[in-house]
Amino acid sequence: MKSINIDVMNLIIDEGNTRIKLAVFKDVQLVDLVISNLEDCKEMIDVFIRKYDIKSLIVSSVTDDVNHIVGELAIINKFFLSHETSLPFTNLYETPKTLGVDRMALVAGAWSQFPNQNSLVIDAGTCVTYDFIDKHGHYLGGAISPGLKMRFKSMHFFTKKLPDLEIPSGSVEMIGKSTKQSMESGVLNGMVFEMDGAIAHYQQKFKDVNIILTGGDANSLYKQLKNSIFVNPNFLLEGLNAVLTYQNKNEAKLK
Structure with a gap:
């Protein structure tokens, strides 16, 4: 070809x-x-x-x-895109066949845009995924947790009286003064605490780390995060384009 x-x-x-x-x-x-x-x-x-x-x-x-x-x-x-696709980084995930193709693309995007640098990609979608690639091009893995909508839905589904809420459009107060506000605080602020904690962990362990936030819920979260981050709603698409570009080069065929 x-x-x-x-x-x-x-x-x-x-x-x-x-x-x-x-x-x-x-x-x-x-x-x-x-x-x-x-x-x-x-x-x-x-x-x-x-x-x-x-x-x-x-x-x-x-x-x-x-x-x-x-x-x-x-x-x-x-x-x-599958676990058999040749990628421009070294995959050290212990169960590579179970690694989601969306996570592969996000890591490829990070390595393409920030080569030879530590990067953490946070994708805030149906689930929230955290994926880390180090400056040597080694993908080490990350974490998966429920997304905002899933958290709201689960509270409604697993209880008898908590309402089925939509994701708030902006930031919410820490102290909820109603059941609705308390649920919004628990989900939104809880997610922010989770992300800030994850970012702090990677920064402490690996020092200089690029933080990329993407996904459908990125705009609901990024203004509340304490850390300096790159917000890019199209980062997954850019990562897929990087994989496709890599496939069309001789490096991919020789790997």
């Missing part, structure tokens, strides 16, 4: 637990992005392929639902 020219448009397909993101990159520049569901995904992919003359694409799916759609596309240069 020949290496592609960097001016060729890359199509990135990211299927999460609740939605599908379709993005087009020219080199490292994001030029188009839509959010779709499974029913409309095929039509949107066809639109992007025609509009940008897509010759190369990558799929990251935590459900595998979109894979059959992509499998039918007449594009030779396509990749399905």
Whole structure:
């Protein structure tokens, strides 16, 4: 397979637990992005392929639902991100086959944008994931915890009287003066404490660490965090683009 020219448009397909993101990159520049569901995904992919003359694409799916759609596309240069995919870092996870493809992409993005540096990527989505790669390019692992919506839903589901609440749009007071406010404080402020504690641990152990916050709930959290962080809602897409770019280089084929 020949290496592609960097001016060729890359199509990135990211299927999460609740939605599908379709993005087009020219080199490292994001030029188009839509959010779709499974029913409309095929039509949107066809639109992007025609509009940008897509010759190369990558799929990251935590459900595998979109894979059959992509499998039918007449594009030779396509990749399905998995534990068998060659990556630009050394994976030291003890159970690599269970490592989520979204976490692989986030680490690839960190190494691509911050090479030879320690980086912690926090993805605040359905679950919150913490992934650390050291300055030597060694992915060491991280942590997984319930996301904001999951925390609210679990309190409602496992109790008889606590209400089913939505995620607040802004910061909340520490001392809740009603049941609603108390739940919001427990979830939002509890998440902030968790993140600040995790960040402090990595900074103490590894000194200089880049902190990247991404995911659907990043905007609900970053202003309350004490630490200096990079907030990038499209970081996963950028990581997938980095993996695809790496696949199209000889390094990936020789690794």
